[in-house]
Amino acid sequence: MSRVRTLMSTQNVRTRWRWGVAVSASAFLVLTSLVQASAAETTSVPSAPTALPSAVNSDFLSRIGPNGASMGDGVRKHQRSATPGAASLGSAAAMSTWMPSGVQGLDVSYYQAGVDWGAEVAKGAKFAYVKATEGNYYLNPAFSQQFNKSYDAGLVRGSYHFAIPHPDAGTAADQARYFVANGGVWSNDGKTLPPLLDIEYNPYVGSYFGNTCYDRTPDQIVAWVRDFSDTVYSLTKRLPAIYTTTDWWSTCAGNNGGFSGNPLHIASYFTQPASSPGTLPNGWLGYDIWQYSSTGPFAGDSDVWRGTLGQLQTFATGVTVNTNGGIGQSWLAAGGATGSWGSPTSFESCDSSLCLQVFERRMVYWTAQRGVLSVATSGGIGSLWRSSGAAAGPFGLPIGNEACNGSYCVQNFENGDLYWSATTGVQTIYSGPDNSTIGAYWKSLGGPSSKYGLPTTGESCAASYCVQYFERGSIYWTAATGIQPVYTAGDNSTVGGAWIKLGGLNSKFGFPTSSERCYSNYCVQMFQRGQILWSAVGGVQPVFTNGDNSTIGGLWVKSGATTSRYGFPIGPETCSSASCQQRFQFGTIVWSAVGGIQPLYYSNDNSTVAAYYTLNLGGTAGKYGFPISAETCQSGACVQKFQFGNVYWSAAGGIQPVWTNGSPQTVGGYYESLGGPTSALSYPAGAEQCKSTICYQRFLSGFVTWSASTGLQIVNTSKEIGQAWLSRGGVDGALGIPRSSEQCSSSTSCSQSFMNGTIRWTAAGGITIVMNP
Numbered sequence: 196m197s198r199v200r201t202l203m204s205t206q207n208v209r210t211r212w213r214w215g216v217a218v219s220a221s222a223f224l225v226l227t228s229l230v231q232a233s234a235a236e237t238t239s240v241p242s243a244p245t246a247l248p249s250a251v252n253s254d255f256l257s258r259i260g261p262n263g264a265s266m267g268d269g270v271r272k273h274q275r276s277a278t279p280g281a282a283s284l285g286s287a288a289a290m291s292t293w294m295p296s297g298v299q300g301l302d303v304s305y306y307q308a309g310v311d312w313g314a315e316v317a318k319g320a321k322f323a324y325v326k327a328t329e330g331n332y333y334l335n336p337a338f339s340q341q342f343n344k345s346y347d348a349g350l351v352r353g354s355y356h357f358a359i360p361h362p363d364a365g366t367a368a369d370q371a372r373y374f375v376a377n378g379g380v381w382s383n384d385g386k387t388l389p390p391l392l393d394i395e396y397n398p399y400v401g402s403y404f405g406n407t408c409y410d411r412t413p414d415q416i417v418a419w420v421r422d423f424s425d426t427v428y429s430l431t432k433r434l435p436a437i438y439t440t441t442d443w444w445s446t447c448a449g450n451n452g453g454f455s456g457n458p459l460h461i462a463s464y465f466t467q468p469a470s471s472p473g474t475l476p477n478g479w480l481g482y483d484i485w486q487y488s489s490t491g492p493f494a495g496d497s498d499v500w501r502g503t504l505g506q507l508q509t510f511a512t513g514v515t516v517n518t519n520g521g522i523g524q525s526w527l528a529a530g531g532a533t534g535s536w537g538s539p540t541s542f543e544s545c546d547s548s549l550c551l552q553v554f555e556r557r558m559v560y561w562t563a564q565r566g567v568l569s570v571a572t573s574g575g576i577g578s579l580w581r582s583s584g585a586a587a588g589p590f591g592l593p594i595g596n597e598a599c600n601g602s603y604c605v606q607n608f609e610n611g612d613l614y615w616s617a618t619t620g621v622q623t624i625y626s627g628p629d630n631s632t633i634g635a636y637w638k639s640l641g642g643p644s645s646k647y648g649l650p651t652t653g654e655s656c657a658a659s660y661c662v663q664y665f666e667r668g669s670i671y672w673t674a675a676t677g678i679q680p681v682y683t684a685g686d687n688s689t690v691g692g693a694w695i696k697l698g699g700l701n702s703k704f705g706f707p708t709s710s711e712r713c714y715s716n717y718c719v720q721m722f723q724r725g726q727i728l729w730s731a732v733g734g735v736q737p738v739f740t741n742g743d744n745s746t747i748g749g750l751w752v753k754s755g756a757t758t759s760r761y762g763f764p765i766g767p768e769t770c771s772s773a774s775c776q777q778r779f780q781f782g783t784i785v786w787s788a789v790g791g792i793q794p795l796y797y798s799n800d801n802s803t804v805a806a807y808y809t810l811n812l813g814g815t816a817g818k819y820g821f822p823i824s825a826e827t828c829q830s831g832a833c834v835q836k837f838q839f840g841n842v843y844w845s846a847a848g849g850i851q852p853v854w855t856n857g858s859p860q861t862v863g864g865y866y867e868s869l870g871g872p873t874s875a876l877s878y879p880a881g882a883e884q885c886k887s888t889i890c891y892q893r894f895l896s897g898f899v900t901w902s903a904s905t906g907l908q909i910v911n912t913s914k915e916i917g918q919a920w921l922s923r924g925g926v927d928g929a930l931g932i933p934r935s936s937e938q939c940s941s942s943t944s945c946s947q948s949f950m951n952g953t954i955r956w957t958a959a960g961g962i963t964i965v966m967n968p
Contacts, residue, residue: 255402261336264399299497301494303496322507327374360409390433390435413447436458436483451584463486484500525569549592557571562592592609593608611625632672634663660673668682681707697737705722705723707723738777751777761781804826822837848895853867853883865901889932897910900932910925910947
């Protein structure tokens with residue numbers, strides 16, 4: 196099964212859409228009526244910023260002098276050239292005069308303060324970008340002269356800002372306002388290009404502002420660019436173009452595809468001629484301007500526009516809508532510029548399968564299969580989709596418009612859906628192109644109408660698993676277990692809820708290996724190292740197996756689990772310093788260091804050996820200690836052995852304990868040393884009793900007695916002497932307890948002495964009793 200570990204890393208195949216539609220100015224409806232501004236009306240440039248950020252001290256300003264960084268500075272320092280083309284010019288000198296086909300232009304900074312604009316025009320230049328600002332601390336001293344002189348020379352020109360997306364240089368909004376106030380202007384005079392954001396490698400690596408990505412994460416870079424872009428738009432009503440490289444954008448912006456509405460000024464240098472800049476950053480349908488050289492043929496850096504001069508002038512004039520097309524007609528139906536979509540912020544662009552146009556509050560797509568569909572980027576669903584890369588991100592194109600019912604809103608995309616509710620906010624359901632994901636599994640269960648409810652998080656992945664949380668449960672994936680849901684009911688009152696309370700994926704039970712399954716009288720869910728059950732008799736209880744049935748719960752499973760004679764668990768496994776045990780419907784399973792894991796079977800009426808041990812002898816807390824064997828039965832009798840004794844059952848004697856204290860010096864220990872039930876005494880017929888100075892225990896065929904003066908002795912009541920002793924009161928009779936064992940001189944003559952007399956037997960004369968004087 197394919198897995199998407201980090202959604203932001205997924206790239207859509209449409210990373211290199213071409214500009215496929217060339218339309219004349221008459222085919223567009225101009226939406227905005229902006230006041231035209233001549234070059235003479237350019238905002239005046241202040242001599243210095245009002246305050247310097249902490250990292251931008253006087254030493255730094257002195258070092259950069261009036262120059263600062265220029266467009267491509269970071270590129271030249273950190274990325275030399277792109278993939279070479281087909282033919283080599285053979286020399287650096289020849290390369291410095293090479294121009295790719297198209298409308299030529301250049302970009303300049305204070306390094307070109309004295310540029311001869313007439314000479315640049317004579318070489319073929321038609322447009323120029325001029326550096327205005329950098330960070331929130333630098334103003335190009337030559338900006339006004341360069342901006343106005345290029346205009347006077349007949350060039351279409353614009354201004355650019357060298358971004359420093361580091362906190363020490365101010366926020367994105369701070370820099371955007373600084374830029375617009377100091378030259379980042381736009382007017383619809385057909386001679387002014389949209390403002391340009393130059394965001395590239397940190398030119399001051401090793402000295403200022405962190406690493407080549409300014410010590411920012413891709414998400415932070417994306418948010419910074421979005422904030423800058425939105426602020427510039429709010430001040431100029433024109434989205435800024437973005438200057439960058441594919442390498443930097445991939446590395447530092449996570450190759451985010453959500454900026455297709457911003458024109459692209461791509462930097463890509465070659466050691467040989469090339470017909471295009473090569474692979475573009477994710478999401479852009481094509482480039483608008485290509486910076487192809489920093490060594491000529493023009494002053495500063497050399498650029499080329501993607502289309503004709505007329506299209507460049509239209510691009511400078513303002514963004515328009517083709518109202519003859521499907522997108523334009525839908526825009527008009529939505530109320531045009533004053534409707535829900537707002538004004539356009541990009542031109543419509545198409546490839547062989549779709550068209551795209553970006554508006555103030557919508558990204559709008561047309562395909563032959565689905566017609567016109569839009570994503571409201573001003574809403575929560577659209578904002579999240581856009582920040583994840585828009586159509587070039589993991590979710591792909593919209594396949595339906597946003598729809599809402601009384602409790603939530605949803606919009607469906609090619610590879611997943613986005614949901615919003617007042618309680619959960621905006622959350623993602625990623626299905627993937629093959630429906631093999633957690634989100635696809637959730638949808639197969641019924642999606643928001645399933646018992647799991649709406650998503651409360653997106654899918655997230657760690658090194659070994661992925662998880663997504665929902666209102667009433669969670670769904671997990673691991674390579675070993677596949678996709679498995681855990682239902683919690685939202686209050687952890689379920690089988691899955693018990694797992695969560697135990698620690699969930701961090702618990703000793705591990706990941707789920709099945710969904711919860713219910714039968715006529717119980718429900719159960721399996722985990723890597725155990726299972727959790729619900730039954731009417733036991734409620735919700737965990738059974739830990741360690742995955743190899745080597746535990747208390749494992750013995751229960753090996754015995755047959757719910758079909759075993761122990762029944763359902765009615766309590767969790769509990770441990771003390773010396774032992775662990777778990778209660779079941781008809782028994783307990785115990786672990787101790789001395790006995791290992793042993794079961795105690797009670798039956799449904801507590802009529803068993805183990806029940807007697809538990810109820811009558813104190814169980815594991817009693818003097819018999821821990822079980823050291825399971826109950827075993829043979830020849831119509833059963834026994835279970837314990838640390839300090841055994842408990843027997845026989846048909847004739849019933850259930851009787853034999854206490855040994857682990858020694859043959861006790862009544863029970865002496866009995867066991869004789870062979871226990873295999874001895875002449877057979878099975879016990881009563882428990883050991885003590886009175887006054889004596890102790891004794893009755894067996895089916897005799898007694899074992901003890902006193903300090905007589906020690907341990909036996910009376911075999913299956914023989915004549917023992918029967919005579921019993922007939923005269925046994926241990927309570929006049930003879931008292933035995934002082935010795937029965938002694939026989941031959942098969943026809945035996946005797947046994949007691950505390951108060953002697954019993955003799957002969958074959959000829961039978962029993963004779965002689966009392967002590």
